[in-house]
Amino acid sequence: MKWEYTFSFGGVLSRVCIQNDIPSLDDIVDSNRGFSKALLICDAHTLPIAQQIRGSQEAPICELPPGETAKTWASIETILEAAKDAGLGRDGLFIGVGGGVISDMAAFGASIYMRGAGLCIVSTSLLGMVDAAVGGKTGFDLFGMKNFVGTFYPAPLIYMPIASLSTLPQKEWKSGMAEIIKTAVLDTADTGETFWSLLVNMDPSLFAIDATEEKRAEILECIAYSVQIKGRIVEADPKETGKDRVLLNLGHTFAHALESSAGLGRVSHGEAVAWGMVRACELGLALGLTPQARGEAIVNLLRSFGYETAAPHPLISDVSAFMQALQGDKKKKAGNLSFVVPSQTGSVMVSGEQVSSLLLTRIIGGTLS
Amino acid sequence: MKWEYTFSFGGVLSRVCIQNDIPSLDDIVDSNRGFSKALLICDAHTLPIAQQIRGSQEAPICELPPGETAKTWASIETILEAAKDAGLGRDGLFIGVGGGVISDMAAFGASIYMRGAGLCIVSTSLLGMVDAAVGGKTGFDLFGMKNFVGTFYPAPLIYMPIASLSTLPQKEWKSGMAEIIKTAVLDTADTGETFWSLLVNMDPSLFAIDATEEKRAEILECIAYSVQIKGRIVEADPKETGKDRVLLNLGHTFAHALESSAGLGRVSHGEAVAWGMVRACELGLALGLTPQARGEAIVNLLRSFGYETAAPHPLISDVSAFMQALQGDKKKKAGNLSFVVPSQTGSVMVSGEQVSSLLLTRIIGGTLS
Numbered sequence: 154m155k156w157e158y159t160f161s162f163g164g165v166l167s168r169v170c171i172q173n174d175i176p177s178l179d180d181i182v183d184s185n186r187g188f189s190k191a192l193l194i195c196d197a198h199t200l201p202i203a204q205q206i207r208g209s210q211e212a213p214i215c216e217l218p219p220g221e222t223a224k225t226w227a228s229i230e231t232i233l234e235a236a237k238d239a240g241l242g243r244d245g246l247f248i249g250v251g252g253g254v255i256s257d258m259a260a261f262g263a264s265i266y267m268r269g270a271g272l273c274i275v276s277t278s279l280l281g282m283v284d285a286a287v288g289g290k291t292g293f294d295l296f297g298m299k300n301f302v303g304t305f306y307p308a309p310l311i312y313m314p315i316a317s318l319s320t321l322p323q324k325e326w327k328s329g330m331a332e333i334i335k336t337a338v339l340d341t342a343d344t345g346e347t348f349w350s351l352l353v354n355m356d357p358s359l360f361a362i363d364a365t366e367e368k369r370a371e372i373l374e375c376i377a378y379s380v381q382i383k384g385r386i387v388e389a390d391p392k393e394t395g396k397d398r399v400l401l402n403l404g405h406t407f408a409h410a411l412e413s414s415a416g417l418g419r420v421s422h423g424e425a426v427a428w429g430m431v432r433a434c435e436l437g438l439a440l441g442l443t444p445q446a447r448g449e450a451i452v453n454l455l456r457s458f459g460y461e462t463a464a465p466h467p468l469i470s471d472v473s474a475f476m477q478a479l480q481g482d483k484k485k486k487a488g489n490l491s492f493v494v495p496s497q498t499g500s501v502m503v504s505g506e507q508v509s510s511l512l513l514t515r516i517i518g519g520t521l522s
Numbered sequence: 523m524k525w526e527y528t529f530s531f532g533g534v535l536s537r538v539c540i541q542n543d544i545p546s547l548d549d550i551v552d553s554n555r556g557f558s559k560a561l562l563i564c565d566a567h568t569l570p571i572a573q574q575i576r577g578s579q580e581a582p583i584c585e586l587p588p589g590e591t592a593k594t595w596a597s598i599e600t601i602l603e604a605a606k607d608a609g610l611g612r613d614g615l616f617i618g619v620g621g622g623v624i625s626d627m628a629a630f631g632a633s634i635y636m637r638g639a640g641l642c643i644v645s646t647s648l649l650g651m652v653d654a655a656v657g658g659k660t661g662f663d664l665f666g667m668k669n670f671v672g673t674f675y676p677a678p679l680i681y682m683p684i685a686s687l688s689t690l691p692q693k694e695w696k697s698g699m700a701e702i703i704k705t706a707v708l709d710t711a712d713t714g715e716t717f718w719s720l721l722v723n724m725d726p727s728l729f730a731i732d733a734t735e736e737k738r739a740e741i742l743e744c745i746a747y748s749v750q751i752k753g754r755i756v757e758a759d760p761k762e763t764g765k766d767r768v769l770l771n772l773g774h775t776f777a778h779a780l781e782s783s784a785g786l787g788r789v790s791h792g793e794a795v796a797w798g799m800v801r802a803c804e805l806g807l808a809l810g811l812t813p814q815a816r817g818e819a820i821v822n823l824l825r826s827f828g829y830e831t832a833a834p835h836p837l838i839s840d841v842s843a844f845m846q847a848l849q850g851d852k853k854k855k856a857g858n859l860s861f862v863v864p865s866q867t868g869s870v871m872v873s874g875e876q877v878s879s880l881l882l883t884r885i886i887g888g889t890l891s
């Protein structure tokens with residue numbers, strides 16, 4: 154099985170190949186005619202995949218420390234230095250092999266190397282596939298804030314080799330599945346109901362690709378749906394200056410604050426998003442924007458997949474510190490926060506002006522009712 | 523007197539205001555409706571101008587260490603932190619007040635702050651006005667290489683207040699004038715001859731804005747011509763992926779290598795460009811691309827303005843180190859250098875493949891004839 158989608162993000166064509174096998178350097182180079190030298194970027198977990206991609210070719214591999222805590226300028230500088238040492242010009246090709254952290258950093262490095270080099274992302278985690286790999290957002294963390302620094306730099310070529318998921322830890326499956334559920338909530342196209350039923354009828358213990366052929370096909374379908382839906386939203390609003398792309402942040406205002414206040418890396422992005430979606434449902438319900446039945450369906454689905462849904466979150470010891478992290482959100486406009494909450498069929502943006510801090514404190518502290 | 527030009531650089535409208543007075547924060551804000559908070563970025567030399575722009579308004583000023591040696595990631599991080607501390611969102615406005623170093627860094631900071639904030643450049647040096655301020659190139663130096671890291675991020679609003687030139691040191695005048703002469707060499711439009719005659723008939727000792735009204739008008743005219751010519755070239759090829767923008771690098775392959783091998787900051791950019799243009803004329807002559815009379819006219823004009831034209835350059839003690847710096851040029855494609863040399867009327871690109879290293883060594887070492 155193989156799916157291919159080509160999106161146009163602000164004039165840049167971005168081709169996504171969802172396929173079983175890990176691509177070879179030849180596959181990637183064939184699709185990237187005109188580039189001169191390549192650099193593979195990975196971490197300890199994805200080093201074997203990078204080596205498999207390289208095969209017997211000569212291409213340097215830049216291995217970064219793994220995890221969100223390594224998403225720093227120091228890692229970016231390591232990438233830039235490896236590219237320089239390998240003699241890459243601005244027609245060189247950066248190949249990021251990994252999950253969201255690696256692909257965000259490889260893409261940021263490519264975007265600033267001599268003012269922009271070539272880029273290919275080989276996404277190796279479920280979260281990376283359905284979230285970071287598509288849509289052109291790049292970046293790293295600074296001053297304790299996630300992706301505080303970044304660019305928009307869509308990769309012209311993205312591979313999602315399902316084979317790379319076979320060794321994915323349970324925690325990573327769970328992290329990716331939350332973004333898949335979020336994407337299904339956003340889906341207002343005719344696929345919406347099909348996608349939602351697929352999730353509702355899925356075996357929630359299905360956190361392994363080595364399951365039966367039938368179950369593996371379900372995961373593949375989820376990835377393909379998610380990529381299509383996200384791609385369509387980003388095409389409509391590539392730099393998040395309009396009203397479309399911001400909807401992808403359903404649950405994310407709460408999630409980013411949870412990730413920041415818990416300490417970067419202590420809660421997985423997807424788990425934070427799942428928890429944030431429940432808060433978004435509560436907010437939408439309180440504001441009369443989320444129908445009760447829809448809110449319940451979303452929360453029930455998240456609970457069935459084993460996500461933490463209760464407030465306060467076990468990692469929040471101090472609601473006021475959380476409120477402060479919330480205020481640091483970079484989506485603020487004219488000093489105001491914004492939230493995205495589920496609506497009757499899709500989702501809708503709510504300006505922070507419409508939300509009292511008392512209501513927020515109650516939602517976060519779990520003292521709503 | 524006031525000139526205004528609006529260019530479209532890859533879809534971004536960039537308005538350039540060449541005027542006598544330093545703009546006020548109100549002027550800038552009026553032209554940038556919709557932004558929420560502003561941060562002024564300057565160095566010790568331009569601090570008084572930044573203070574004058576701010577007036578009695580409340581806007582933080584981020585003062586960076588002056589000079590090319592401060593064009594580092596540390597300075598970028600200082601800008602980002604000042605923006606964060608001032609509470610700028612992605613709708614905040616970065617205002618770079620200074621020459622090329624400050625405007626390149628302020629623009630780079632704006633381009634990566636939360637994936638892109640607002641940007642206004644107030645260019646205060648002759649070189650900055652005719653070179654860095656227009657065209658969207660941003661960046662800083664890394665691994666000893668000029669602008670090794672950067673982005674394309676055109677400023678929607680650029681001021682060139684001539685009043686800020688009144689305190690410009692002689693060395694800075696000379697640096698800017700070289701880029702003006704280079705731009706005149708590139709000019710193939712109907713303005714070309716007028717611009718060139720203006721320069722040829724100019725009093726080369728005219729390195730002060732406090733000269734007579736008539737002489738000041740000449741400088742203004744040079745800036746306006748240069749901005750128009752550069753703007754037109756960049757409009758045709760905003761990201762230097764085509765064949766147009768690269769022509770702006772006339773003399774620059776040699777100049778960048780001179781700047782790198784002399785040690786960043788030891789020779790001014792314009793003086794390096796003037797020296798590099800002479801080398802480009804010699805290369806063009808040797809390859810039969812530059813007519814002898816044209817090469818002589820260019821070299822004579824540069825000599826009359828007092829530029830170092832002889833090879834080897836007094837700061838080059840080691841021709842082989844220079845050759846190595848040349849090989850590090852970031853304009854390399856498929857591992858090959860490129861050069862731009864004057865042609866009959868404009869200029870033309872030459873691939874490094876056509877240039878033997880023996881010829882280069884002779885040009886750089888001054889042993890050509």
